[in-house]
Amino acid sequence: MPKILFMICTLILSGCLGMPRNVEPIKDFNLDRYLGTWYEIARLDHSFERGLTHVNAQYSLKQDGGVMVINRGFSPEKNAWQEAKGKAYFVNDPTEGYLKVSFFGPFYGSYVVFGLDHEHYQYAFISGPNTDYLWLLAKTPTVAPEVIAQFVASAKAKGFDTDSLIYVPQIPSR
Numbered sequence: 001m002p003k004i005l006f007m008i009c010t011l012i013l014s015g016c017l018g019m020p021r022n023v024e025p026i027k028d029f030n031l032d033r034y035l036g037t038w039y040e041i042a043r044l045d046h047s048f049e050r051g052l053t054h055v056n057a058q059y060s061l062k063q064d065g066g067v068m069v070i071n072r073g074f075s076p077e078k079n080a081w082q083e084a085k086g087k088a089y090f091v092n093d094p095t096e097g098y099l100k101v102s103f104f105g106p107f108y109g110s111y112v113v114f115g116l117d118h119e120h121y122q123y124a125f126i127s128g129p130n131t132d133y134l135w136l137l138a139k140t141p142t143v144a145p146e147v148i149a150q151f152v153a154s155a156k157a158k159g160f161d162t163d164s165l166i167y168v169p170q171i172p173s174r
Contacts, residue, residue, distance in 0.1 A: 019128075023112055025096050026113050033121040038057045044161065045164065052074060067087065125155065
């Protein structure tokens, strides 16, 4: 029985490391350029961020070569900031934008960078393990309308429900 339980858990957890059929991680990913603070510009709704505004993610290098992830957002309902700390590791080669991220112990989910401003690393298109998870992140609290249009067109072509996107209010940069 323990072997069967282990196999079932392994199958379930490995399913969280997939990616949508039409999504491919970018190549020539440079983690050093990606580190820092990213603002959430748009996302699909999910329970762990529901209702949050002013969401950002901070990525920094861990001593073991992984990435420390700190997600932070403001809950108007609770009138309080909420924070989640996690860790991420490359699934394959570190030059491929395909990582696994965990906020809950041994449980990992996919973090797939499928679009990126390769020249300046100012915006990124992110997917989870399926088309229920989608984010547009930027190094600034706002992006040009052309970036949003590019994100929506790319995501829609890959099968995401772009009509359900939430555009996240951000604190104006100073």
